[in-house]
Amino acid sequence: MSRPGTTAPRVLIVDDEEPVLLMAAEYFQLYGCAVDCARELEEAQALLSYKRYELVIADLRLTGFGGVEGLTIIDDIRERCPWTRIILWTAYGTPEVEQEARRRGVDAFLLKPQPLPRVVQIGFGLLGLQTPAPQVGRPERAS
């Protein structure tokens, strides 16, 4: 298992809102990250069983009203991989939820909506890395 900073950061983004998920994934890829996406709690858990991530960004609610699946994801990660950095983001943040998320070991708690450059910056900051310049195009292949 590699430590943060030794390779392209591996990032898991978990969100049930497809547009948010795809946009965030594209953004992190733009900054050189290897990104996996999950739309359901069980999909995220299956990925976490077999892969290791430096950074996980999880929505709090994955099943509509009242869900707190993001907290379960924090527990799963903290059980297996203490050095994985976790960002929980939600449109339903309250001080109580934030307190609970921090108690379970989340590294950053963000309210939606958030500008994606800021999420990227916070993610790299948690990994102890400088935010790189975005890769606006594929590097040309050496001939």
Added chain:
Amino acid sequence: VSETLLDAILEPGGLSVVFQPIFEISPEGRRVYAYEGLVRGPRGTNMESANILFDYVRRKREEPRVDRACAELALREAARLPAEARVNVNVHASTLGRDPEFLVFLGDTADVNGIAPERLTVEIVEHAPPWDGPTFLGALSALRSIGASVALDDVGLGQSNFRMILECRPDYFKVDPFFAAGVHADYHRQAVFESVAQLARRFGGRVVAEGVESEADLAALVRLEVDLVQGHLLSPARPLAALVEDAVPGRPAPAAAAGAA
């Protein structure tokens, strides 16, 4: 449009199957003994990996539905194998314990595809008990009564433990790849295989070593009287079309297959 990931998995074309031969090693050479159907999830998704696919399915507690889809797909494909070829399909113990109609479905599906029960081996996989014990044991008994065989997968790890061996009384003990890796140079791994081989003999079963990836390990296993082996050394899992040329049981394994990665 698929509503959930599970819908995407179960919709037509969502699953695909490859087959990996199990070889029988004898002084005459290596022969294909059976073909194990291995199902993959939708291409280009996280579920393309079988580990992630079935972990997800187990977390959703949807093993019976997905096992039906997988068995149907594998048996439909296996219909293209020669009439005498043995076919292995993977089924969760929890499916046998929770779906009393599964065996009827399996028998009918095999029949529709021209696969006699005697050619069929059900590989039992399990990750999380408990299941309905009586239903599970009844299913195993019914399987045997129609002439099919039972294999216990991943022997040595997780839920494939001595209790499961006692309950399944498997015809085949499929030893997890962890134990074959480096067995030629590892006294303790050799001891594990000796022990499982002796246990299998007492149960009237046979040992299958999974994950055999070197000639040295293969030779060591043969010395340990393990004569059924599976692994990349002999053949990786491949689409049936690529395997069908070599599909006649008893035909020596092609030299090209040896060492394939």
